[in-house]
Amino acid sequence: MNVKEFINVVLISEIKKIQQEHGHHYLSFGLISQGIEFLGACIDNHEFHAGGKSRTRFNKAIKELFPNDYHQYVKRRTVPFDLYSNLRCGLLHIVVPGSDIELIQESEISDFGNHLEKKEIRNRIRLVLVSQQLMSDFEDACIEIIRRINNNLINN
Secondary structure, rough: OOOOHHHHHHHHHHHHHHHHHHOOHHHHHEEEEEHHHHHHHHOOOOOOOOOOOOOHHHHHHHHOOOOHOOOHHHHOOOOOOEEEEHHHHHHHHHOOOOOOOEEEEEHHHHOOOOOOOOEOOOOEEEEEEHHHHHHHHHHHHOOOHHHHOOOOOOOO
16 A cells, blocks of 8 residues: 555545544544654655654644644643644553543534633633544645645655
């Protein structure tokens, strides 16, 4: 399977199926987080399996491929809602996000807030992430990587 096929089959179709058809919204956050780091590996200038690049790759993908509303959440430990630390690391290391993030699905918006909204939840200000919106933005980022590959803008 080449990179474009991997993106289409695994990162878009399979994660979407896990989330939308099987209703595993929580699990989709971890898979999307891994996928964001993969997209960052596609656009950096390092060996694909280079070590020690997780944060830079994750943040590069967010800054280059996601809407501007995400960009304020990629500063290293300078904001309480750092997506790398709170989303990616929390979910990939211990299967729960950092305490500054609230993971929900669209059916919970009226109770918890909109995607990327900061809201007090359980006596703490948290950044709300809605699984379906994150998946939509992630899919757009995946499509952008495919576009760059097709236009020979990526050769990593």
